[in-house]
Amino acid sequence: MTKTTQSKNQSGQIKQLQFGHRAEVDALFKSIGDGAISTDEFGRITGVNLTAQQILGYSEGELLGTWFPKSIIAVTADDQPINLMDRPITKAYLTGKPVAKNIYYRRKDGYKIPLAVNVSPIILHDKPVGAIEVFRDITLQQEVDRMKSEFISLASHQLRTPLSAVKTYTHMLYEGYMGDLNSAQKKALMTIIGSADRMNELISTLLNVTRIESGSVEVTPKLLRIDKIAEEVIKELSLAADKKSIKLIFTVCGKASSTIRTDSLIVKEIIANIVSNAIKYTPDGGKVELIINLRKNNIVVDVTDTGWGIPKYSQDQIFSKFFRAQNIVQRETIGTGLGLYLVKGLLEALGGKIWFVSDEQSGTKFSFSLPRKQKLPILIKAPAPIS
Numbered sequence: 001m002t003k004t005t006q007s008k009n010q011s012g013q014i015k016q017l018q019f020g021h022r023a024e025v026d027a028l029f030k031s032i033g034d035g036a037i038s039t040d041e042f043g044r045i046t047g048v049n050l051t052a053q054q055i056l057g058y059s060e061g062e063l064l065g066t067w068f069p070k071s072i073i074a075v076t077a078d079d080q081p082i083n084l085m086d087r088p089i090t091k092a093y094l095t096g097k098p099v100a101k102n103i104y105y106r107r108k109d110g111y112k113i114p115l116a117v118n119v120s121p122i123i124l125h126d127k128p129v130g131a132i133e134v135f136r137d138i139t140l141q142q143e144v145d146r147m148k149s150e151f152i153s154l155a156s157h158q159l160r161t162p163l164s165a166v167k168t169y170t171h172m173l174y175e176g177y178m179g180d181l182n183s184a185q186k187k188a189l190m191t192i193i194g195s196a197d198r199m200n201e202l203i204s205t206l207l208n209v210t211r212i213e214s215g216s217v218e219v220t221p222k223l224l225r226i227d228k229i230a231e232e233v234i235k236e237l238s239l240a241a242d243k244k245s246i247k248l249i250f251t252v253c254g255k256a257s258s259t260i261r262t263d264s265l266i267v268k269e270i271i272a273n274i275v276s277n278a279i280k281y282t283p284d285g286g287k288v289e290l291i292i293n294l295r296k297n298n299i300v301v302d303v304t305d306t307g308w309g310i311p312k313y314s315q316d317q318i319f320s321k322f323f324r325a326q327n328i329v330q331r332e333t334i335g336t337g338l339g340l341y342l343v344k345g346l347l348e349a350l351g352g353k354i355w356f357v358s359d360e361q362s363g364t365k366f367s368f369s370l371p372r373k374q375k376l377p378i379l380i381k382a383p384a385p386i387s
């Protein structure tokens, strides 16, 4: 065989291989169960699978080659167009990282449809050369969420009244207003009081969630000392920590002032939620440390534990409503999966942020920041499922 024939054969084989590979990728793309759209590096649509066509009401021919942000209009829940820089596809392309977001797209017939969108940039030789966007219709999920919230609100209000009667009369019995009690009777009453308190806390959480979602909780800003609030929380939770022989440490770092203008009840609720989670999800004999970092422009609170950690595959869901990680569900049955959802909503209302690092070997560190300068008072806005 001559050299030329050999190289011709080789390039034919490579072309065949490339063609075979391309056909495989195409088949894979088309068979994705969710809607999928691929774009080139300029944002022009290069592929639309059947589910995407069904969800958006456009045919493949109408979309191929067009500029994605122009052909498919993205809007917010209150129908405001989302600007180009805030679109998941732009963010994924600019950062080179996958982006997940809930968003509304306008269908061809003008109808607004809620979608959970995941965009992954396609990287070749360290450069993004396009992106693939996969999306799922979450209309039903949203409706179920709305119904759940409505039910929770109604049920919580109805539970409050009988529960307060249970608490009042149990306390009266315990204090001996209805005759002397022996120690076994008193112990039984303490158990009832403990359970009633837990139920009360649960009802408060549920009511807070529904208040946040309906935007009906007002933030009342006052000058407060964050170290004092943290101290109160530590005191209240020290019994729970002692029961598990968990060392509860509290430290204040930094030279800036510990006085901040914000809502004390909300801040207390946030710290209590994070610290009680740390105690709950740390095995006996562990350590939980609360550190307040006083900085010039903000205050950062860190809560570190030596607990069971959050599995990597669950980390992006941790602030979702009702979410509990699998490693925890197996160990600790009591919990609603509402605490962190609530904490995130409350922090957003105070202009703060929350983040965490965690692994299943060493434990978890939750941190949140509160800005020193913010426009308050503000109404807590729903941490909208769609933005």
Ligand code: ADP
Pocket: 277, 278, 281, 305, 307, 308, 309, 310, 318, 323, 324, 325, 326, 328, 329, 334, 335, 336, 337, 338, 339, 340, 341, 364
């Ligand atoms: P709940 O504690 O009622 O389950 P949360 O919303 O407070 O609800 O927390 C949601 C989930 O986040 C928990 O179920 C648990 O899986 C995980 N989590 C929160 N804090 C921690 C922590 N400190 N360590 C490990 N997992 C945690």
